[in-house]
Amino acid sequence: MLPSIALTLLGLLVIPNASAKVTIRKTGRAPTGYEVDFEYTNTTARRVLIGGGIQPFTDQFHTTGTSFRLNGRYDPHDYQPGDFYVSNPSPQLPAEPAYKWPYEMKKSDKGVWTYTTPLPSGIYSFAYLVNCDYAPNCSSVDTGQLVIDPDLPPFMNVPGDQVASSFQVPFDAQFQASPELNTNFDYALDAPDPGKNRGTVRTVNYTSPGSLHPAPDVHDFAIYLPAEYSRREPGVKRKYPLLYLSHGAGGNGADWENLGRMSHIMDNLIRLGLIPPTVVVTPSFYNLDNSSGLAEPLFIYGNKSNNVPVPPAAHVRENFEKYLFPYVESNYDVCQNSSCRAFAGLSMGGVLTYEMFVNATDKFDYFGMFSPATSGLSGYIAASDVAANPSLLRKGIMIAYGLYDFVLPAARDLQTALDGLEIRYINRVTPFGSHYWNTWQDELWWFGVKVLWKEVPTGVRTGRN
Template sequence: MKKQLFLLALVLVVSLPILAQEALFNAQQLISPEIHEDKTVTFRLFAPDADLVEVTGDFLPTVKVETPRGPMDGPGKAKLTKDENGVWSLTTSTLDPELYNYAFLVDGFKATDPNNPFLIRDVATATNIFIVGGAHADLFMTNDIPHGSVTRRWYDSPGLGMDRRITIYTPPGYEKSAETYPVLYLLHGAGGDEEAWINLGRTAQILDNLIAQGKAKPMIVVMPNGNVIQDGAPGEGSKNFYKPTFMVPKTMDGTYEGAFEDIISFVENNYRVKADKSNRAIAGLSMGGYHTLHISRYYPNTFDYIGLFSAAIMPREDATGKVYSNFDETLQTQMDNGYELYWIAIGKTDFLYDANTEFRAKLDEMNMPYEYVESEGGHTWRNWRVYLSQFAPQLFQ
């Protein structure tokens, strides 16, 4: 019996390390991307049988790409060079501080970097990421500072008839404190969900860093799912795994805006918050900017801080419900009630630039106060992360 136990123990001792190392079988022992001290970056890929390897990403000059929304700026591509060992490589010129995404093109087939486990999902596309530090990009990094917490909660939405998943950031020290906090409701764009801002937008890192630097007040950030037919993000809700799509039904027909009080009610009943207008902010990008515009107008005495990031301000055929009625009158009421900040930001080459210009002309005609930021670039997360880092320090001061 002792001999059998000894043999079993020996088998376990030998086999467990093998199982633990299973993920390393056939792994490429390369460093990619390698970020150098001079802020150049080297990409490497072992593909001895490939005829052509390219890299595409937003660190390269943009090119015009045809999309369902018309021509838009997209990432360019660059060729890698193959050595005698079958390793393809490319070293960039010096890159500006930024969070970048990229993918490889191997004989035209798009693939992620097998040597870089860090990826983000944007709608149905997964790409690798890396950060070149310095300047504003340091806000996107996890630094040695106090950290907040990120939780995924489920809340009851009577207005939508289901329990729904929501992502909530609480600032450093929240769990051990008895303090109450202001709240920023942060809304995603089309194709996004409750994972978008926390993953693509680096919300936790940005808030942690701004709070640690004394540039932003400690606040709770609530990131809901704006797709009202979903109870949670693809892969996280009751439909489990399926391919995410860019636009799902009912996202911009007033249903979400009309049921938004369910989210506010959940937050104010479950978190230590300052439940008044002066301690509520709402902001969103693209479709989330559209939602922000209409939620803040439909509930005109609810938010003192409003942020439109590349907002999708455009007429829609399905925008016929109660939420969208009396637009001018409710906007006037919102202005008459007063607010601390109405903040609009957009890139110069954004496909929504003209629509935002027209909306600002309406506000000017009404003498409705707002602050306007115009940046370089287009409809990209690169801009929206910066907008959040500019908007958050102005809240609750």
């Protein structure tokens, strides 16, 4: 029996001694070849839903990219090869019972809540919604109804920084292969032979004067060190290529590992010889200081407001140049010249990447703008900027977004601006992609395959071999 007293950390409900389990089973049968079993023990709850990133499914022929109402909205029990999920900014969701997502668990006589569903290849995030009558009203930690799976805690630096666990489902070619669409995300699974192929990822706190979180004058980032990094012989020094990878609005530096399985993607890129062993730093661009007039830190996932202002990209860049970049270069064996340094990011992190490209051009030779939310920019660089800074023409650049991504128009405008200046780049349009993590996993993978540490400037031969 569960204790009657719950522990609240930063507004996040964590139940001591709770029992939970997620099992991914290969079934060898339709519809996907895999099933996922959720099991959660709570003897006092009257209702438990599975919330988070397990979206309804759709297909290429019944998807608008802008409205859930007009999408296929298939239950995964009705999955067909080529189906995929999208996350859309639908302004209104119909009230229950028409609104069937997330999934509702069933309770046994012993207080064990269970749910089983088939799922195709991909990343899925989730949390349990306890005593919730309408899921969208319970998805904030303020309600006290959002419970993290106690046996599958998220990757995070400080409790409360993340409010969802995640898991990855493999691909089954027998049941999931489609001539219309490749939705195989196995590049984000655990790499085989752990001792040889799996790097390590952890969070790091560093001195950053003025920072509000996780402590006064202390900020944080997550770092991935490739497997080779820790296996070096004593005294052997090597400078490893360095990728900075930014989260988006409302996120933090742990997102890429917790929700995107960044370390798994990097392990597999390195294991397959697609890139050399590379160090990855995923910083946080919130809580750098109180320049917004804030006396208290913004707990992006745990605060009471979902409309947290994003710091200006120029301000973040200046802060990173002053504190983050020197710390990383002083404490890790990483490259310190532009030819083996890269910056990439998703959504508002894509805007930060654009800022780095324009105003920190000589620090990086590679830039990945994933779903760049550039619609808020007052303008793009002009011919005079290129004349003053010709190195803008000598970079490895990827601009990527999903076919059903709401930033698609803005990203195309960015491309048009670069086209007008004859700045070369590679473009990836994720065919199943919305503004969500399956898209950004895809974009990180192809950034590694086609652009990262390849010949610059980006040209028509880039990625061909």
